[in-house]
Amino acid sequence: MAQGIFVITEQREGTFRKVSFEALSEGRRLADAKNVPLVAVLCGSGLEALAGDLEKYGPDLILVADDPALAEYTTDAFTNVIAEAVKAQDPELIIIGASITGKDLSARLAARLDAGLAMDCVGVRLDGGDFVFTRPMYGGKVVADVTIDGTPKIAALRPNVMTITEAPRSAAVEKLAVQVGDVKTTVVERKLEATDKVELTEADIIVSGGRGTAGDFSVLEDLANTLGGAVGASRTAVDEGWRPHSDQVGQTGKVVSPNLYVACGISGAIQHLAGMSTSKVIVAINKDPEAPIFSKADYGIVGDLFKVVPAVTEEVKKLK
């Protein structure tokens, strides 16, 4: 009978995505509740030193697929290797962080294994031994509780939602025999922006701007820098060419769940709310007291963002 929990971790050039630790922490909690082993899967090239980083979050076993052919993520190679490991170990549940890569991989893996997949989960709980997955649908306008028939079950976890909990233990490390198989895509190049830029979906704090900025994001950037956060944007700000597409938050942009989301000069259209409504604390700064964003925020200031935002930056500096 299928048993145990797999967590597929994600790293690039030796650095794990934060969502991998979130997934491991969640896996540890569920494995304890079910009294089953937690297995971390680590794929890449030159991984000797990396297994130790995972031990902190409590896997019982770390399966390492270390091969030059896995240096870059390709759907085919990773699916082939992981599907083989899954077949050999027969876990009941596979958890993957729903990063862009995680979405690509979990969808292909689910099809390969004929496994049910709950994408972009914001919660997993046990109900009488059965896993219940919570996931937003319709841009977060409703939240579904779903169960999955058969095994393995696959859950991809929305980044930045689950808490990271350290639960160090010494894990057994096992090397997987790597058969990358037929790989039909080649990664020609990776173009990464400045590495000190915080990725929107992983940022703890996001300062977002809309039409109300009139294209001047400098005061928002100052606040974001002071807070160690990232800058986001409404679609209008992107359509106007003020910000790149990668900054867009919403139903046709990124879905983010930071601890703090500061919406400046954003009216709060339903498509924007779809991208940020699971933020833990929402602050709205808008000169129109009737702006719909105020109905979704925790704290609101009616005022001109060009006056309020710099003042907030100064106050934050005082705090530090």
Added chain:
Amino acid sequence: MEIVVLVKQVPDTESLIQIAGDGVSIKTEDLKWVMNPYDEFAVEEALRIREAQGGTVTILSMGPAKTVETIRTALAMGADKGVHINDPAAEGSDPLATAKILAAALKDIPFDLIIAGMRAVDGDNYQVAPAVAEFLGIPQITQVIKEEISGDTIRCHQVVEGGTAVIEAKLPVLFTAQRGLNEPRYASLPGIMKAKKKPLDVKTLADLGVDAGTAGTANRKVKIKALNPPPARKAITMIQGDDPVAQASELVKKLHEEAKIL
């Protein structure tokens, strides 16, 4: 170039989504239905490729009778023909079952390239397109914002966290459209008139050789147990006054002491 675009009809993103009496589905009566926004990018890209290279753009969509409107929209934008999988037995299929049905339909449609949306904004599953690629045994490149085809090779710029990856593969390939790929055109009036005369095949599961016992709500692997409204937020705290400095100070104090996030 034979291009197939996977298109889904979804509720307009403006829609108010209400949970139906059964607690596991939504009320559909008052909804306005549109083409999934990401599929608009997919159709547009297909048309641009055909305009550059020649060939055929076929729209493939599974859904109830009204789906025909969305297929016609794609034909009015300029696609050449449509295939509509319309079978009550398929209604409510989960992403895996949907992908199996679409893949079965693709056995009868020639293709060099399949373009889909990166996700449908109803179920937000991000899943059907990669599953179709798997069932057809072809490579997938998801979340594409730029593509170039030369000969039998496609080179795609894929969004990744913090940048882009440039990925190459030999056709046939399936890629999914991300916002930034293009600006979709509107259907012109002559386009709408022409669309009425374009071929549109309707297929049932039996036509595709798919066993109805693998499809539909009853045969979902992923079972919806309950739909709930999103968790309610507590009432907003408005920071009063009109002196920005005083307001800022009060806000930061609240974020520090009350919300404890600074």
